[in-house]
Amino acid sequence: DTGVSQNPRHKITKRGQNVTFRCDPISEHNRLYWYRQTLGQGPEFLTYFQNEAQLEKSRLLSDRFSAERPKGSFSTLEIQRTEQGDSAMYLCASSSGEQYFGPGTRLTVT
Amino acid sequence: AQSVTQLGSHVSVSEGALVLLRCNYSSSVPPYLFWYVQYPNQGLQLLLKYTTGATLVKGINGFEAEFKKSETSFHLTKPSAHMSDAAEYFCAVRRGSDSNYQLIWGAGTKLIIKP
Numbered sequence: 001d002t003g004v005s006q007n008p009r010h011k012i013t014k015r016g017q018n019v020t021f022r023c024d025p026i027s028e029h030n031r032l033y034w035y036r037q038t039l040g041q042g043p044e045f046l047t048y049f050q051n052e053a054q055l056e057k058s059r060l061l062s063d064r065f066s067a068e069r070p071k072g073s074f075s076t077l078e079i080q081r082t083e084q085g086d087s088a089m090y091l092c093a094s095s096s097g098e099q100y101f102g103p104g105t106r107l108t109v110t
Numbered sequence: 111a112q113s114v115t116q117l118g119s120h121v122s123v124s125e126g127a128l129v130l131l132r133c134n135y136s137s138s139v140p141p142y143l144f145w146y147v148q149y150p151n152q153g154l155q156l157l158l159k160y161t162t163g164a165t166l167v168k169g170i171n172g173f174e175a176e177f178k179k180s181e182t183s184f185h186l187t188k189p190s191a192h193m194s195d196a197a198e199y200f201c202a203v204r205r206g207s208d209s210n211y212q213l214i215w216g217a218g219t220k221l222i223i224k225p
Contacts, residue, residue, distance in 0.1 A: 004153070033212070040119065042200050042215030043154070055210060091153065099213065101146075101153035 004094050004102035012108045013082055020078045021105045025094030032075050033099060034067055035091040036060065043091055049075060082109045112137045112203045116216035124224045129188040131219045133175075133201030136182065142204035143184040144213065145175055149197045157199075160184060171195070196223045 005024045013019050025032050030051050035043035046065070048056045051072035061067075064082075069075040079086055087109045093099040117132040135141055142161050146154040158169025165177040171194075175186045184201060198220045202213040 040217065042114075042202070042217050043213070044215075045212045048210070048212065050210070056212070093154075097208075098156055098159070101155070103151070103153045 004092060004100055006090075006092050006102040006105050008105060009103060010106050010108075012110065015084060015109055016081055018078065018080045019082060019107065020076055021090055021092075021107075023075045023077070023092030023094075023102060025074070025092070026096075026100055027073075029094035029096045029100070030072065031095040032069055033093040033095070034075070034077050035093065037089040037091055037104070038087075046077075046090075079107075082107075084109045112141070112205045112214045114201050114203050114214055114216035116199075116201050116219050118219055119217065120220045120222060122222040122224060123191045125193055126190050129173075129186070129191045129195065129221065131186040131199050131201075131221065133184045133186065133216060134182050135184060135201070135203045137203055141184075143175075143177060144202040144204070145169065145173070145184075145186050146200045146202065147171075147197050148200065148218075154200065157186070191221075191223050193223050193225065196221055 007022045032049045034046040037043045046061050047067050049069040052069050064080045067077045089104040089106050091104045092102045113136045115134045144159045145157040148154050158167045160167045160177045168174045173188045198218045200218045201216040204211045
């Protein structure tokens with residue numbers, strides 16, 4: 001297993017466009033987390049899945065954000081009608097105990 | 111509620127010198143504490159963690175941290191800095207149970223190593 005992977009690594013989009021990111025967790029991990037990290041800050045929790053069930057969502061996750069994990073394996077995070085304030089690194093982590101992080105997707109909204 | 115404060119957004123040390131990165135936490139329950147490292151353009155990697163038991167925790171790459179309940183601290187140290195240690199370091203505290211938890215993070219400390 002090569003660890004947690006995220007695609008794309010970088011995304012540049014224009015304000016108002018929709019974007020979707022993908023996270024492939026470590027195969028035997030049943031828990032999957034999404035975080036957002038802005039420059040100079042630590043990660044902020046967005047949402048958490050156990051298998052396919054989304055168990056918790058942060059208040060940071062506005063109506064424009066949606067996350068899915070349809071078969072309890074990979075997960076997608078979609079942002080609709082992107083805003084400049086959405087520019088950040090989006091991190092995914094998977095866990096069966098400790099959290100293992102992917103390399104992140106850096107989103108730039110112009 | 112849990113929270114984490116990291117003192118100093120940037121710390122600069124000479125190669126071979128002691129590294130000390132400070133972390134103070136707030137927790138209403140016995141804390142589980144973590145240090146992660148993030149190299150440029152990479153994800154976060156676990157350095158070490160404290161759960162229960164021995165208060166001096168050893169991690170990877172020669173780092174260690176000591177849990178001090180009386181000081182609500184979990185400072186990260188390394189006796190001798192190496193150029194490859196240049197990275198950003200994050201302290202985190204766990205919120206929740208074994209089966210459902212989040213990590214609450216500090217703002218990070220960028221470690222700069224001077225040759």
